[in-house]
Amino acid sequence: MTLLQVEHLGTAYGPVTVNRDVSLTVGQNEIVTILGPNGAGKSTLLRAISGLLKPRSGSIRFDDRDVTNTPADRAVGLGIIMVPEGRKIFADMTVRENLRLGAYARKDRDAVEEDVKLMESYFEILAQKRGAKGGELSGGQQQMLAIARGLMARPRILLLDEPSLGLSPKLVKDLRAVIMDVKKTFASAVLLVEQNAGLALTVAERGYLLHNGRIVASGPISELRDDRLMRDLYLGNTPQGH
Amino acid sequence: MKRLRLKLGLGIAALGLFGVLSPPSHAADKDLKIGVVAAESGSFVSAGNTIVAAAKLAATKINDAGGIKVGNDTYKIKLYIRDNRTDVNVTVAAALELVNDIGVSAIWGTETHDYSIAMAKITGPAKVLQFSGNSSLGSALNAKSVAPGAWLHYAFQTEPQEWQRSGSTAKGVLSLLTPMLATKPVHSVVLVGNDATGQYLSSHYVKALEADGQTVDLVKYPPDTTDFLPILTRIKGMKPDIVHFWYNGDSTLTAFPQAEQIHVAPAYFLFGVDPGIYAQRNLKATVPVAMSCVPECWGGPKRPEVDDYFTKYFASGASKGPQSSVSLLYYDYFFMYAKALTQVGSVDNPDGVVDALLKMQYQGVVSPVPLVFNANHQVTFATEVCVVKPNTSDDFHCATEQPPPAPPPGDAGG
Amino acid sequence: MDIFLQQLINSLSVASVTILIGMGITLIFGLAGIVNFAHGEFLMVGGMVTWLLVMAGVNFFIAMFGAMAAVGVLGYVAERTLFRFTLNRPMNGFIMSIGLSVILQNVVIKALNEVQKSIPDPIAKVWVIGGVDIIAMRAIVVAITVVVVAITYFGITRSRYGVALRASVSDQDTAALMGIPVRRYVTGVFIYGSVLAGLGGALMIALFPITPFTGSVVIIRGFAVSLIGGLGNVGGAVVGGLVLGLVDALSAQYGYPQWTDAYSLVVMIVILILRPQGLLGGTLGPRAT
Incomplete structure (x- = not known):
């Protein structure tokens, strides 16, 4: 069943058009990726889906409900959770406070406390650093915290904006494991946006290629990997099996 | 265009002719225009209100008794009251309006600061009489400034020297x-x-x-x-x-x-x-x-005259403010002015009125002994x-x- | 020394009202970047509403809540009709707020008049403690302010709303991604700050008379207090208020009485020159300390 359906979406900042005629879907519990070079309009697309940006044209449907113009804070209540580019941890607040904030929109306060403990056991580093301020964590630790924070909202779909940016290969490996768990253990769909195809190609089931704001290729990951456009755009970057 | 001007010219000429030929009106009552400049708002409202109340009380009393007989005519007092908002600029503007536009014969006020001095610079040259309770006027009154032709010749201080x-x-x-x-x-x-x-x-x-x-x-x-x-x-x-x-x-x-x-x-x-x-x-x-x-x-x-005055004063609608007694600095002088006008026999002789006031002894409410202006236009009580x-x-x-x-x-x- | 102690205690009550205003200003600026110059008039309206209610026979403490409600509504209306449109252009909001302050002053003057308004001391008791005369109502003002400051402080640091508020201030977009309705928080903070102003007005008129122009005097002190403490810093507003209170007491006792207003402003200028971010450091948003 299609969870997220984007049709002919157009986005713009003022007079500058970013995305044109973008159509994509994400099924329940699917891991889908959107790839593309810098400036392709990937983040803008995610901002539109998450509700931070109002699209110029087209539609977004979630769970067969029109969410085209739904603002971000209300989209959270529907289960659309985004982990933004650059992690955006609240630096002045503790790890615990960050986690709790992720669950802001939830009404079941007792279960929230349970989930905090759950996150701390799943991400050991969060248990260790629970009293530390967000700004004191390393890049990799912040990424884990950002994802944990997103999971605290019990997402139906988790939008990840360039999570591997600035992470070492080891951390990228950990990240891969976490994303698989988001699907398996936390039962959420994942829409993964990446500039670096390395992580995405090993973890996604389907993918789209975005270039100059438009979708130029799509399909199951195995097909996408061998696609000629992919090779052209990611010259030398496509991994040869993992 | 030319036609219009012709019509206009004829119209004006006709009016003028009518004015010249119409009989002089011996109206039963003429208006004696008197201005009052007081703080009806601002920080001095308590004192200012008393001036207005006293003026109205005096004018009503005089008019009800038949008005002022000056020569062959009877004059009724017509008050023009202006709020100076406890501001000197508004005071000056009010004085200018009363003197130049309305053409009052006399002005009562102010009780506020040295606005009275500012006002006197307008009333003096226009030969309009000014009655001010404010004793700061006293610093300016002296033999030179009250001499005939000098700027304070027409000003009177109704409050003793400070x-x-x-x-x-x-x-x-x-x-x-x-x-x-x-x-x-x-x-x-x-x-x-x-x-x-x-x-x-x-x-x-x-x-x-x-x-x-x-x-x-x-x-x-x-x-x-x-x-x-x-x-x-x-x-x-x-x-x-x-x-x-x-x-x-x-x-x-x-x-x-x-x-x-x-x-x-x-x-x-x-x-x-x-x-x-x-x-x-x-x-x-x-x-x-x-x-x-x-x-x-x-x-x-109290003295019975004073009691009587205050009873009438409050009955006329005056508010019971902290300085109701200040009204007495203005009340009696309406009667003195009226008396002076009657003596002189004309409303167009301010110099004569000044002389009459300086010679007058008036038994009013404000003092158990008659009021007298000294040579510097100041009373004492x-x-x-x-x-x-x-x-x-x-x-x-x-x-x-x-x-x-x-x-x-x-x-x-x- | 006895007398100076008396001055300090007197000043505490005036400082309390200034702290309430300063807290409101700093909260509103800290979250929404809104500079509301009409905040002083909000206080004045609070005082006038209190006066109207007390003159109509309402008990002062009930009237106080009435004033808080009235000014809260006023704040809500102002935010919804004016300030929400200027969130991205704070300068416009500032200019509009100046216009708003003039409008409020004139509305009050038309509706009532310019003459000062006062109410009888609601408690009318004086406690004599160790040679110092403590006017009961002034002590109550300080007590009420302490309670309000505590509520605000703990609200911001501990409560769920406080955490969400600080998050909104820190990063509006990411806060929205948490599900926080940031615009509603802006409105909410604006209302809260306005309610504080209303309370300040009620407490002020319980101490001494106010006029429709009282707001203009108060706003300067309110901003001085917020700037001294650090704009956006709630704890800073409290510290700033206490500093000004001390300056007031000193100047009242030892300075030229004609210059009472000048002294506190001079102190503010000196502090801002030496430490432009304020004593506790201003922030981009409301902080507790």
């Missing part, structure tokens, strides 16, 4: 308070608003107190103060025997209860507060409180001072204090 008023007030206050205190008071603190009038009035009062043996500290507050507690606390630290609140009645009524709360002094003097207001607001103190009135008190034990028994609001004991014969040392008079 050193006279301060002298009688100081003496009266001390004589009433001293017997009620455990020890003889020697240290007085005078609290006054830091503006032009405050500085002028307090300078005379301080000298008067010193002439009566007091050591005086003068404390000034910013004019718009409503929280007097800090400054009163400071005064408390000076350990005064008497605190004299000077001169804005509304400020005094705010500051005095605050002073009593923290027991600033063993005795107080409230200037600009009539006993009637003290009683009406149910004010109470644990120590003796003196009040003075300009010139006769409303609310103290006594001040009434009252003291209220501690812990009561209306148990008053009053005395009339005559002005001293000469200014105290260090006081240049005026």
